[in-house]
Amino acid sequence: xxxxxxxxxxxxxxxxxxxxxxxxxxxxxxxxxxxxxxxxxxxxxxxxxxxxxxxxxxxxxxxxxxxxxxxxxxxxxxxxxxxxxxxxxxxxxxxxxxxxxxxxxxxxxxxxxxxxxxxxxxxxxxxxxxxxxxxxxxxxxxxxxxxxxxxxxxxxxxxxxxxxxxxxxxxxxxxxxxxxxxxxxxxxxxxxxxxxxxxxxxxxxxxxxxxxxxxxxxxxxxxxxxxxxxxxxxxxxxxxxxxxxxxxxxxxxxxxxxxxxxxxxxxxxxxxxxxxxxxxxxxxxxxxxxxxxxxxxxxxxxxxxxxxxxxxxxxxxxxxxxxxxxxxxxxxxxxxxxxxxxxxxxxxxxxxxxxxxxxxxxxxxxxxxxxxxxxxxxxxxxxxxxxxxxxxxxxxxxxxxxxxxxxxxxxxxxxxxxxxxxxxxxxxxxxxxxxxxxxxxxxxxxxxxxxxxxxxxxxxxxxxxxxxxxxxxxxxxxxxxxxxxxxxxxxxxxxxxxxxxxxxxxxxxxxxxxxxxxxxxxxxxxxxxxxxxxxxxxxxxxxxxxxxxxxxxxxxxxxxxxxxxxxxxxxxxxxxxxxxxxxxxxxxxxxxxxxxxxxxxxxxxxxxxxxxxxxxxxxxxxxxxxxxxxxxxxxx
Numbered sequence: 001x002x003x004x005x006x007x008x009x010x011x012x013x014x015x016x017x018x019x020x021x022x023x024x025x026x027x028x029x030x031x032x033x034x035x036x037x038x039x040x041x042x043x044x045x046x047x048x049x050x051x052x053x054x055x056x057x058x059x060x061x062x063x064x065x066x067x068x069x070x071x072x073x074x075x076x077x078x079x080x081x082x083x084x085x086x087x088x089x090x091x092x093x094x095x096x097x098x099x100x101x102x103x104x105x106x107x108x109x110x111x112x113x114x115x116x117x118x119x120x121x122x123x124x125x126x127x128x129x130x131x132x133x134x135x136x137x138x139x140x141x142x143x144x145x146x147x148x149x150x151x152x153x154x155x156x157x158x159x160x161x162x163x164x165x166x167x168x169x170x171x172x173x174x175x176x177x178x179x180x181x182x183x184x185x186x187x188x189x190x191x192x193x194x195x196x197x198x199x200x201x202x203x204x205x206x207x208x209x210x211x212x213x214x215x216x217x218x219x220x221x222x223x224x225x226x227x228x229x230x231x232x233x234x235x236x237x238x239x240x241x242x243x244x245x246x247x248x249x250x251x252x253x254x255x256x257x258x259x260x261x262x263x264x265x266x267x268x269x270x271x272x273x274x275x276x277x278x279x280x281x282x283x284x285x286x287x288x289x290x291x292x293x294x295x296x297x298x299x300x301x302x303x304x305x306x307x308x309x310x311x312x313x314x315x316x317x318x319x320x321x322x323x324x325x326x327x328x329x330x331x332x333x334x335x336x337x338x339x340x341x342x343x344x345x346x347x348x349x350x351x352x353x354x355x356x357x358x359x360x361x362x363x364x365x366x367x368x369x370x371x372x373x374x375x376x377x378x379x380x381x382x383x384x385x386x387x388x389x390x391x392x393x394x395x396x397x398x399x400x401x402x403x404x405x406x407x408x409x410x411x412x413x414x415x416x417x418x419x420x421x422x423x424x425x426x427x428x429x430x431x432x433x434x435x436x437x438x439x440x441x442x443x444x445x446x447x448x449x450x451x452x453x454x455x456x457x458x459x460x461x462x463x464x465x466x467x468x469x470x471x472x473x474x475x476x477x478x479x480x481x482x483x484x485x486x487x488x489x490x491x492x493x494x495x496x497x498x499x500x501x502x503x504x505x506x507x508x509x510x511x512x513x514x515x516x517x518x519x520x521x522x523x524x525x526x527x528x529x530x531x532x533x534x535x536x537x538x539x540x541x542x543x544x545x546x547x548x549x550x551x552x553x554x555x556x557x558x559x560x561x562x563x564x565x566x567x568x569x570x571x572x573x574x575x576x577x578x579x580x581x582x583x584x585x586x587x588x589x590x591x592x593x594x595x596x597x598x599x600x601x602x603x604x605x606x607x608x609x610x611x612x613x614x615x616x617x618x619x620x621x622x623x624x625x626x627x628x629x630x631x632x633x634x635x636x
Contacts, residue, residue, distance in 0.1 A: 014038035083157025085167070087237040087255040089116035089149065089219075093628055095328040097152050105256040107232055109632040117327040117628060118179070118233060118259035120221040121147045122334060122358035130353055134222045139182060139193045143355065146330050148218040149259060151181070153237065159210040164242030166249070169196050169217075170203035171235055178261070179233045180220045193218070197235070206237070221261045224360060227417040231261040262325040263422035263627060264334055264360060266380035267620040268394045269560040270448045270455050275301040276561070277617040279314045279344070282307065284604040284615075291559075291566065291616060294597050298561045305347055313343035315610060316617045317441070318374030320348045324622045325358065331622055334358035339412060340374045364412040372399055372411045376439035376614050377432060380425060382446055382455040383625070386524035392625040395523065396425045399432025399440040407544070408433045424627045428522045434511040436540055436547040441613050443512050444519070445556050448563065449592045453529055456592065459516060460556045461532035462505035468534045468584050469496055472573055480573035480580075482552065486602070492573050495536075501551070504539040508548050531588050534581055549609055553602060555585055557611035559618065565589065568611040569598040 091101035091114050107115030121133040125141045133144055153167075161167075169181065180198030183206070196204050196217065209215060225231035236256050240249035276295045280288055288304070295302045305316060313319070321336045337348040339362060353359040364373070371377075381394040396419050401408030410433075419427050432438045443460040469492050472480060478493040495501065519525060536551040550557075553568035572581030579598075586596050605615050 014040050083155060083161070085157075085237070085239060085253065085255065086154045087235070087257055088152045088154055089257045089259070090328055091116055091257070093117060093328045093626075097150050099154060105258055107258050107260050109628065109630055111629045113628065115628075116149060116151075116257060116259045118149050118219055118221040118261045119147055119325050119327050119330060120224050120261060120334075120358070120360070122224075122325075122360055123147060123332060123356055124353050124359075125355055127354055130349065132353070132359060134220065137195070137199075139218075145218050147332075147356075148182070148220045149327065149329070151217040151219050151235070151257065153206065153215040153217065154213075155208060155210070155215075156212045157210070161208050161239075164249070166240050167206050167208050167237060168203055168240055169206050169235065169237050171197045173202060175233055175235075176200070176202055178221065178223045178229060179235070179259070180222060181235065182218045182220065183215065198222075219259060221259075223261070224264055224418070225261055225421040225423065227421055229421070231263065231421075231423075233259040233261065235259070260628070262327055263424050264323045264325060264336060264418075265393055265422070265623070265627060266321065266323045266378075266396060266425060267622065268380045268382045268455075269446045270382040271620040271623060273298070273300045273561050273618050273620050275303055275619040276559070277303050277305065277316055277619070278615060279305045279310045279316050280307060281310070281312060281314050281604065284314065287599065287601050287604050287615070290597075290599040291612075294559075294561065294564065294566050294599070297597075298564050300561060305344070305351065309344075309347050309351060311343035314604070314608075314615050315342065315374070315376070316344060316347075317376050317614050318342070318439075319344040320352070320617065321375040321378050322617065322619045326622060326627060328626075332356040332358060333619060333622075334360055336375070337361035338373055338375045338378075339364045339369050339415065340371075341369070362412075362414045362418050364414050367412040367414060369412060370409040370438070372409045372432065372438045373415060374437075374439065376437070376441045376610075377411060378419075379440055379444070379446075381428075381457075381523055382448075382453070383623075384453065384523045384525075386522065390631070391426065392630070393425050393623055393627060396427040397440055397444075397519075398427055398429055399438060400429045401433040402431045405433070409438055423632060424630055428518065430515045430518055431511060432515075434508070434548060436542065436549045437609050438547075439614075441557055442550065442554060443515065443556060445558060445560065445613070447560055447565065447589065447592070447594060453525075455529075457519060457523070457525060457530045458556050459512060459530055459532055460535040460537075460550075460554065461512065462509045462536050464532040464584075465534035465536040466496075466502075466505070468572075468580060472575065472580055475575075477573060477575055477580075480575065482573055483571045484574060486571065501536070501538060504548070505536055507539065507546075508537040511548075533588070534584055550606070550611070552581075553606045554611045555581070557613040559612050559616045561618070563593055564595050564597065566599050566612050566616075567596050568606065569600045569602070571602060 086100040088097050088099055089104055090097050091104040103114035124130045125133055125144050176198055181196045182193045183196050185192035185194050223229055236254055238251040239253040241252045242249055278291050292302055318340055319338055324333045335348045335352045349359055377399045379397040383392045383394055398411050400410045430440055432440050435442050445458050446455050449456045472492045479491050481489045481491050483489045533556050535554055537548040538551045539546045539548050553570050555567050555570055559566040570581040572579040582598055599612050601612050605611055
């Protein structure tokens with residue numbers, strides 16, 4: 001398209017057009033008889049030219065010439081060479097970089113959406129003296145290219161552009177913090193991959209190869225979505241025209257592409273396990289053996305973090321959370337390292353980060369880190385639909401102080417901001433500060449189920465616990481002992497006569513019921529989707545007020561490996577040689593096809609205010625659902 005009045009000499013009154021073969025043009029508004037010449041020049045005259053073929057050489061005979069007619073002078077203007085130039089990405093998300101997709105310059109969520117996907121290059125191609133690939137200024141291995149999104153510059157035209165014309169790629173200052181673009185200098189050697197734009201380079205000329213050619217670029221994500229970054233990245237390619245000596249070139253054509261950085265995605269208990277992680281300490285041999293037997297029975301891998309790495313810190317659930325990132329061409333797991341930074345702090349980086357296993361963390365620089373920043377306080381639901389809104393990747397669940405509390409512990413804002421910014425697993429904040437440790441996994445978990453919503457929510461329930469003990473008393477087992485054979489042994493009658501313990505558990509039940517109502521509302525659950533497990537608590541007097549801990553091993557704090565559950569052994573009263581609490585839990589879960597293995601964690605975990613789930617972690621397969629197919633508005 002060519003606007004005449006902008007280029008016409010002063011006092012021009014009309015124009016004529018001379019075209020080579022296979023050139024078609026249209027003048028708007030209509031200029032009368034097409035065969036008549038010259039045409040009258042108006043302020044709105046526009047020439048639209050189409051061609052059957054691109055130019056073979058600069059300024060070749062195919063190119064139309066416009067002649068402006070003055071009185072008594074004439075001036076002519078050649079419209080230059082004609083070339084096809086297209087910056088292309090996988091805008092339809094099928095793993096193939098298609099040519100000139102009309103939607104490549106914008107992002108739209110949903111199965112009928114568009115826009116390319118970008119991965120944060122947060123793994124490490126090196127295993128010795130590791131560094132995140134996103135922190136390395138060069139490409140060290142060919143395999144690193146797989147973590148990047150391909151972008152292709154397609155050109156079709158003369159062997160060279162007219163003198164003074166050039167192609168440049170450019171990004172904004174803000175975008176430069178989030179992305180880098182590389183291209184091969186040649187196709188022979190890896191060391192010839194050079195950065196085009198990114199970091200401190202906002203613009204750079206790119207070669208025009210001439211003829212019908214393709215030049216591949218590799219786009220690398222540097223940051224996850226966060227409070228100050230919506231995940232969208234824009235890259236531009238412009239054809240610049242010389243304006244004369246002493247003046248900068250000006251763009252006469254710009255092609256734009258848009259990427260969305262993959263969010264970090266958590267995996268719920270209902271997804272298939274890949275590998276189980278657990279720590280070895282000087283006092284957990286029996287526990288470790290039980291976990292190994294369970295994992296072997298399930299057929300999964302077991303990775304043991306030994307003492308030289310954990311330095312006595314056994315709480316591997318609290319140190320890290322497993323998730324993944326995904327694109328149409330590649331996906332890999334990514335570990336989120338918590339800001340708790342206990343003695344396990346080096347394990348995620350030193351032992352998990354590697355080729356195709358990414359790492360991300362958030363540092364609480366100006367905030368106080370509390371127990372609520374440990375990732376026993378970070379869970380995710382299975383897929384749910386709530387009031388017609390679908391969450392096919394589930395919803396993240398965290399614990400915080402009570403909404404009306406004037407003081408209390410909270411998960412640091414920097415971690416909360418990160419979780420909210422991922423968008424695809426909209427978080428739910430529960431009340432967990434009533435607990436000494438303060439983690440949501442102390443009173444809830446999810447297990448797979450064959451019916452209804454394909455899962456059940458398990459909640460700790462003092463009411464269910466007292467129901468079991470009262471039934472034992474009514475059936476003549478009041479003298480049966482809790483913690484049989486242990487120094488803590490106490491009879492059912494003594495437990496039921498303890499008025500202080502009853503009052504404490506009424507308070508705990510109220511706290512759990514508040515969370516129950518919140519989970520029903522936010523996950524769209526009915527009472528039939530929830531199973532109450534019989535668990536009592538006791539309240540300790542802390543400096544900041546009373547807070548609760550499990551009275552006996554907290555059976556809801558379990559490890560879920562498909563249909564097999566590793567449940568803390570509760571050491572309940574025995575009836576006919578079997579623990580009454582184990583019997584009750586099995587009666588609730590086995591009808592769902594679940595198999596319970598009770599694991600003794602009393603000394604090495606329960607007495608230290610943790611259980612099986614706190615002392616283990618599970619890497620799971622990614623969800624088959626593709627996050628970009630979510631029906632989201634960009635402001636969601």
